Amino acid sequence: MGIIIAILIFGLIVTVHEFGHFICAKLSGIKVLEFSVGMGPKLLQKQKGETKYSLRALPVGGYCAMEGEDSTNSDPRSFRNAKLWKRMIVLVAGAAMNFVLGIVMLMILVCMMDQVPTTTIKGFSGQRNDDGTVTYYAESYETGLRHGDKLISIDGTRIYSTLDLNYIFDSITSNEGHKVVVKRDGKRKTLNDIFFEDKAEGGGVIDFGVVYKDKTPLTVIKGSGDIFMSMSHIVGLSLKQMLTGQLHKEDVSGPVGVVTAISEQTKNNESIVDAIYKLIYMTALITINVGIFNLLPIPGLDGGRLLFCLIELVRRKPVKPEHEGYVHLAGMVLLFGVMIFATYNDIARLITGG
Known part of the structure; x- marks a missing residue:
């Protein structure tokens, strides 16, 4: 049961992220080809206008596919043909929705406190x-x-x-x-x-x-904002430790570790309220982590794409799509390698009990 809850929470966080891209693309007039909740084989699909809406079998994420994301396209409503400021908003929107989810979770968390x-x-x-x-x-x-x-x-x-x-x-x-x-x-x-x-x-x-x-609307908002800043700060410190080598390679964790950590929060609790409190806390921490990580200027991530938008802003002309594509492909290969390594660590910890 704990694993199922963990997967659903992880899926929620990724879906909320992709919904941010989706809603801002729609509002900006960019053509969205498909918005999917979940990954893998399709369970349900509905075409509404120019967009397919899909529900897929694996509740571990989702995606928002836009016209002309990675190549030159003659469609005037493709992503690359949209105005630069619109593209930047669409790219930032995913992380912004993660932060919104984090704030909502923290407000619920503070409301559960006595003071x-x-x-x-x-x-x-x-x-x-x-x-x-x-x-x-x-x-x-x-x-x-x-x-x-x-x-x-x-x-x-x-x-x-x-x-x-x-x-x-x-x-x-x-x-x-x-x-x-x-x-x-x-x-x-x-x-x-x-x-x-x-x-x-x-x-x-x-x-x-x-x-x-005492809890009042103002103290709840203030307390939620303070915890949000703390979580963001701690995520930043962890990234700094990783980049400076202060974080041991054995401490690097991937999706399996995240799901395991969330699942553990459903066990050995004094009450159902205690379990819910811990799950909300973990959800807030992970969604803030996802938001910050996606804004890092790493090729393949939203932050990497945003970096190319900033280069375009300075140069007054875009980088050639094929050149940008090579950079993002290299970034994705690197991230995939890190993900494999992190998953290996997660599985090793599960086997050894470490």
């Missing part, structure tokens, strides 16, 4: 004494943080939500001084050599609490 967390500090680990004084166990308080400080960054890493805090604290392996930027009394303040350690028995790295706000 909306912020990054403003409220309370440190400690104990109130009989004489009214407080003995603090929190190293962060002892080294400079205070109640009401709004956390801006730690060691140069921007903090948008508590998700960033969890990401940062998960990476802290030793108790060393950190550079923390906070907003205190309306002004930015840089604090050096801040230590994070709860010295109480059983304490960990996180030695402070944060302010929680």
